[in-house]
Amino acid sequence: MTSILENPLPIWIAGAVCATFAGVVFAARRNLASLVALAVIVLLTLAGAAIERAVVTPREEIEAATTGVLDALEANDLPAVLALIDPAAKTVRADAEAAMPQVKIDKANIEGTLTIELAPAAAEPTAAVAKFRGILIGNTRRGGATIGYRDQVEINWVRRGDQWLIDGYTVYENGKPIEAAGRLRRGVK
Structure with missing residues (x-):
């Protein structure tokens, strides 16, 4: 249905x-x-x-939230990104607060298909994972070096009230998880 x-x-x-x-x-x-x-x-x-x-299904809500966070990233709008992160997800908030001021993002988008896996639930799902091939292009604010990313991204979503919030994320490079925000903090491309 x-x-x-x-x-x-x-x-x-x-x-x-x-x-x-x-x-x-x-x-x-x-x-x-x-x-x-x-x-x-x-x-x-x-x-x-x-x-x-x-009728807006949970899958459609997560799709809208995923594109919303990518739009906020592309607009370099840290408060909007933080508003989409669960307050309990301290590491994700810290990554956003540390990495976003260091880069000017020109493009953040989904390349290909967005797949959403809802956690099995009796009634309404309360957790989900959005999987997609992400593309991010920008420049470092210090030095202006071009940065780019085009690989698999997984965003973990959790339902808080009537809103879906980011609970965690995994960024991949050549099929292996990487710590993307940590690389930015260290200044590594």
Whole structure:
């Protein structure tokens, strides 16, 4: 059910197929019942698409939060980044507070597909991992050296109330985890 609420394409395809059949029946019979059936199918398709648009699933919330943190990074907005980090995640907060003032980020984005794995839960999920190939391009503020990153990133999200917050992250280089913020603190490319 949630997959239908995360992607409107099945709704539109089913509506188009049913409307086509109803249209063929209406063209052949030219009666009120077939016209009403066509109208009902169109209305149900529009209602299904409206419901899909209105209902925001946890996966869609995490997707929005992930793009939100990347937008905040690209805007070099440390307070906005910190607002998306769980207050209990002291290491993540310390990494952001230490690394962000040292770099001017020109581009922070997702390259390819964003995969979101929700932690199994009885009702609403309270934890998730967003996995994607990240791209980050910028310059160091001291010296202006160009920095770049293009590899796998995993962001751990935790639900606090009605908001998803960053609980941890792992940055990879050639398939191996690295300490990216530590490298910036030491001045290593």
